[in-house]
Amino acid sequence: MTGHVVPVSIGRKPPPRPPRQDAFGENIFVIDQSRCIGCNACVQACEECGTHRGHSMIHLDEVDRAASTQTAPMVCMHCEDPTCAEVCPTDAIKQNEDGVVQSSLKPRCIGCSNCVLACPFGVPKYVSEFDQMMKCDMCYDRSSVGLKPMCASVCPSEALWFGTPEEFAATRQGTLVNEWWFGNQYVATKVHTVADAPGSIDVTAGDGERPWQDDPFGLNEMASGE
């Protein structure tokens, strides 16, 4: 054998972090609920983000576990005109110039939960331990220095995804959606979700192309003697 020194990692310093930059840059954040496998990697990783410190800001819900293994992850959609900030009586919710809507500012937040009730996506949560609203901030300590948010870094199925629209178009299927109507309220968001085609969205996977889903074990299919 050669006498080369093995390039083990001990003693290596982490590379210097790049200077601050626009959190999204050329990138978009995409949620595709149909790909979610409910593994909770996003939930576990969110609380590992340097500024989240043990508090996960992401929502991951079972849609109806009795009927399906479908789960739905939800990060803050980062509205262009954030309703949460508009309804805040103390102006505690700030939007950065790059479009990231932050958690409430602790000195200003009075814990009234106006934002919790007003958000059309149900994202902000009042956290009693800190008496303030906390929510997804797109891992600002990471995204503002060119790193992907934690959830989109770890997501095993790429249900949560961070990259350029060109990469998405080249590698993924579906139509990106970031405009919404809630009654008469129009909302445009920095975060995108995915639809099979333009039009209304069914975030569950039951899209009619997989008829087995209505009868996974073929109970009716076999009973009918087909």
Added chain:
Amino acid sequence: MPLTEQELVARYGPHLNQEPPGGWNAGVEADREVKTHCCFCGQQCGIKLKVKDDEVVGFEPWYEFPFNQGKLCPKGVKRYLQNAHPDRLLDPLERDPGSVDGFRTVSWDHALDRTVNEIRRIQQAHGQDSFAMLSGVSLNNEKSYMIGKFARLALGTANLDYNGRLCMVSAGVANKKALGIDRASNPWSDIPLAEVVFVIGANIAECAPITTSWIWRARDNGAKLIFADPRVTPAARTADLFLGLRPGTDSALLGAMLHVLIERDWLDHDFIDNHTTGFEAAAEAVKDHTPRWAEGVTGVPAGRIEQAAEWWGTSKTGMLLHARGLEHHTKGVENVWACINLGLATGKYGKPGCGVTTITGQGNGQGGREHGHKCEQLPGNRDITNPEHRAYVASVWGCEVDEIPGKGLTAQEIVEAIHRGEIKGLLSICFNPVVSLPDTRFTKEALDKLEFYAIIDFFLPETGFHADIVLPGSLHEEDEGTSTSLEGRVIKLNPSKSPPGNARLDWEILCDLARRLGKGKYFPYSSSREMFDELRVASKGGSADYYGITWERIEQELGVFWPCPEEGHPGIRRLYEGGLFYTEDGRGRFNPVRYRPPAEVVDTDYPVWLTTGRVVSQYLSGTQTRRIGPLVAQYPEPLCEIHPNLAGRHGIETGDQVRVTSRRGSMTLPARVVSTIRPDTIFIPYHWAGNRAANQLTNRALDPLSKIPEFKVSAVRLERVGPPGSAVIDEREMDLVEPKEEP
């Protein structure tokens, strides 16, 4: 033992580590990041561990590693919490009936001398093979190799086997006999090139989560996805075609698919003629396996079986992936052969996007099954009964051929020999048999009969209750070495820290034992690198040839695939290119597979099928993951999945306590009523110990060729015991109080 099992758990854990060292707000800045790999599961995802002052304090995604590109499942995310853990064993322990702790702390000299004296005493009284060793396949390649050498030359016993015997050993046997080599057929980058991806018996979303992204890439390219499983698992939910088969009927389903391929002539005749043998016998075996017949056996509608056969048979490319759901059977080898037959019949081998492969489960499940800690094996996946193989390995080891014992017993057979009183002493490492072996009561009875039992581990596993000596070993992140991922990619594990307290590296402990046994000349190692370089030579010319792989190459190339016979060789990523197999005649072998029933079938006393498996937040017997708070919070205890039709007949609702009884034992646990499981089948995950162990119920029946136990099929009885017990609370939700309603 003066303590109950519960008291021992209270003293030694599992306790939960919830936060990084110093707490979330300690503001610890890592002083370095170490590129290494996750220790949980065969995917071996790249990960960077953050280290501060010889302690692991967190993780950072490693985006450049090609397999997972930064992706991790929750186990990988929280893996760092097994460090700085209050349960960590820091000193050797000796069983002490007079101690309130059950054990007393002893010196290394005392612990090792006692162990050596007991080994000698037992072997002198009862013969060399009366002392056995059980090893684990979460160990790196270097340790797997040296343990094979340690048991044969230092202990001088034939009875060494490993817990891969509980994992994918049936696939290994089937692959070697049919294809001449035991490795994944393809790199995972072939999956997105497939027009059809057929997954059978693999809960990919929970047991190999990153593989989901490779399958989705295939779907993004337009592939059709077929899943066969008794449950609509999270990944199966998105399948284009779902085959919800009854446990234990895989070979009926696959046989019917082959029947349809033949009947409709969806065959690759050129491939069959030029690159295979045995087609006629395989065809004859499934002559009567019609889809209509298979519907009755499997419970899968005949139309869906025909559809699956059509997609597989008429697509140009296709990948078939299988795992424990197919392999944990008394016909595990036959089930894998039935998959291989589908691949050979349609020529789906050795081409981009074509292959049939197991998804290896355990951390080093691939590399750990190649270098000699299996009872029938020598390094390089050589045969311990083959005189040429023995002579070559003896020349590498510098021993007489006769010093290498013959073939020994497999893992479950070792425990049965202990129960019969034939094996009197045991050394185990990285193996928790009271959780992982079938029929827990039998396993405990056996371990209680041992005259002497020593274990090497970093935490005290539940099996430690039966140990006389406990030797504190090392965690994955404390040693340097290599492992081999489920793709067949040899990768580098870099150390982040040193073992705490008086704990030592596993291989140093074994070298020390070898010296005290008078066999130190065979174990002169001062680093694990020396073991790897010896492994390279020992594997040279074997079917698992690592000779051309160096630690430098692995780091520079982000992994090297074996076989790699020379240093300038690139390593073979896709096996069987050009239709060349590793058998003596270079042809792939069809094997005739006729369906036969599992060892135990349902009857009026035990009318429900039980199948077992994993959840995404736990790993194997839970020695590590049941000590990580956030993972325990995610799925705190085993739940019994029951279809609403079956639950309704017993008046069972979600959360109710139910009793499940088999011929081996009984357990009570909460019900989870879901229509995502077959109405005739229940599911219990197996990661827990004591009265929460699913293996209290499972059957010790073994596959005749591979000796893998039939974990996946038992017959049980189901009863409602009562309403929910203590509520299961997800601690992470407790702070998130819902806002009050506006008046």
